[in-house]
Amino acid sequence: MTIEVRVPTLGESVTEATVATWFKKPGDAVAVDEMLCELETDKVTVEVPSPAAGTMGDIVASEGETVGVDALLATIAEGGEAAAPASPAAEQKPQADAPAVSGGDSVDVMVPTLGESVTEATVSAWFKAVGDSVAQDEMLCELETDKVSVEVPAPAAGVLAEISAPEGTTVDATAKLAVISSSGAVAAAPAAASTPTESSSSKDVEDAPSAKKAMAEAGVSRDQVTGTGRDGRVMKDDVAKAVAAAASAPAPTAAPRGPVSADDASREERVKMTRLRQTIAKRLKDSQNTAAMLTTYNEVDMTEVMALRNEYKDLFLKKHGVKLGFMSFFTKACVHALKEVPEVNAEIDGTDVVYKNFVHMGIAAGTPSGLVVPVIRDADAMSFAAIEKAIAEKGARARDGKLSMAEMQGGTFTISNGGVYGSLMSSPILNPPQSGILGMHKIQDRPMAIKGQVVIRPMMYLALSYDHRIVDGKGAVTFLVRVKEALEDPRRLLMDL
Structure with a gap:
């Protein structure tokens, strides 16, 4: 009996993958759940296990090929039979x-x-x-x-x-x-x-009458519209898309390369963008084009958080087996603020606003292959220790490229820490369809006026980027102020103030 090995479900919005490596070749014996090959998507690496024990048959998708979801990868002759030959036809x-x-x-x-x-x-x-x-x-x-x-x-x-x-x-x-x-x-x-x-651009193709009327009313010529009907026939919806695209068309995303001398060209290196980097670029640009994104700033005095962390970090590590970092404080502070300003934790779905009565916190993490955002689910119900453990575990999996699609989906709010790279101030870009993202930055000693005296304090700039379609300026500022208050006086978190 021949068993088919097919591409598994790759996750929401992921429709294709590239066959990176085959661990078996035709004729090899395989056990149930033994890894047969590895697929690369624009987000994660997926290992494909054997669905049955037997002998490796035909490999349909070779290394380097791009395959869609449920596409046939290979066959297995169950029970050690010889691989089934291709159909005589x-x-x-x-x-x-x-x-x-x-x-x-x-x-x-x-x-x-x-x-x-x-x-x-x-x-x-x-x-x-x-x-x-x-x-x-x-x-x-x-x-x-x-x-x-x-x-x-x-x-x-x-x-x-x-x-x-x-x-x-x-x-x-x-x-x-x-x-x-x-x-x-x-x-x-x-x-x-x-x-x-x-082909589809033939003059013999008769466009839909409603499309002709729409083109005449909009002043759009036939060659400006891509027909999606049979044989390239232009439909009414095609005209609407062309008009909308023309109205919202931004300036060219990248200026064409200027002349390059032969000497300079010989010293250049051209490397194709990885799928992950291409997806990051597209999603970030789509975020700018879709959301009415705005950023508001504040600064927080980290004195109390740093003192509390220094006082309890050894006991925390001894009891929980994980270091007490700043991310759990920021996660708790954001959860606290999201309860008061729920629209920052919501998203737009058509003409509806979907409010989330939970917090799935995305924690942006840099990896050798690009930025990923693992999600800490139900962060609002977690302790400091549970948050630190989850961040450490997902951070390690992210660096090793072992995150699953499920671990990067469903986030309701995101925290991005550019401070680990030395960033003093920046404007983070939204992670669609989320309506808010908090940017953390470098802690820097600065002179501050405290009760009429100039003192040196460890200060951090905070940036909240938000979707102005759903979050008003008042809500955004209130959110950031609540985060600031919770961090400057961590006792407020314990008392839910």
């Missing part, structure tokens, strides 16, 4: 004088699910040509959307009889990409032979 060679495909033995290759809010994709590359034999789940082509690249596997074994959407074609979420013939027959006139001018 996949091994058939197309005949030169093959007739047109009959309707009874063909399988349509459709656009797979592209993900929430994604309605179209562009065919970027075909890995097979008309007449090529294909095995089931073998990659046929790659689609590009505005979010991810999606590889399309063959739904059945056979011969690629027809390509309906050539490279460069824009297709909607229900479009047909190709036809596979199980008998090996090839279509008489494959679409792959068509020229680019005969």
Whole structure:
């Protein structure tokens, strides 16, 4: 019996991964739950265990390939059987004088699910040509959307009889990409032979009447709109998207590179951005474009927190087995302030505001591969010791690249500590869909006027970035003042003041 090894669920909003390493090769014996391969996403590394004991069969997705959720990775012959060979149909060679495909033995290759809010994709590359034999789940082509690249596997074994959407074609979420013939027959006139001018931009395509009217009213030309209907037909929604995009189009995200001399070019090094870095860049820019982000500042005198920490740190370590740091104080202070200003702990969902009666605290952590934000769940119900243990454990897992997707999802508020890198003041960027993020900074001795006298105090600047669509200035300032008060007099936390 042949067991399929497929891509596991990668987490919310993650639709693809890259096969990083195979630990087994065809013919190797494998045990149940033994690690077969490792996948890399733009956020975490995922290990794929064996679903059964047996012998490693075919490896469908080689190292370096990009695969979607539930895509076939490999097969296992249960009980030590020899790996099942590819379907005979996949091994058939197309005949030169093959007739047109009959309707009874063909399988349509459709656009797979592209993900929430994604309605179209562009065919970027075909890995097979008309007449090529294909095995089931073998990659046929790659689609590009505005979010991810999606590889399309063959739904059945056979011969690629027809390509309906050539490279460069824009297709909607229900479009047909190709036809596979199980008998090996090839279509008489494959679409792959068509020229680019005969694709979705053909003048013979009749746009929806409502779209024509919308384009005329908005003063938008046909070439400014990308059609998502069948064969590239422009629909009314496409016009609305084009108008909205034109209205909100920012300046170019990056100026084109200027001329580079041959001497300078020889001393440059070009390295492709990692998936994680690309995702970080996109999410941060999306945050700026979506939220009405504003930052308010204050400063806190860390004298009392530092004195309390110095007094009890040895006893704390002896009893709880973890060091007493500043993060538990800040987490407690934020939880205290969020109770008074709940909109900072809320999020916008369409036209609704969702208030959270709990605090899942995100703690931003720098790692060798980029910034990640593990989440401390129900931080509002945790002790100082539990918070410190959770932060230490998740921080170590983050540095080792072992955080799961679940550990980085569901946060309601975030704390970012730039002070560990020496930052004196900065404006943190929101972590969508959250409405607030607190920026901590370097503790620096500064002269302060205290009761009419100038004294030196350990001071820290605090920054609260917030979404002004849901949080008013009064609420933001109140939140930051409550955090300041709790840290300058930690006894307030014990008395819930």
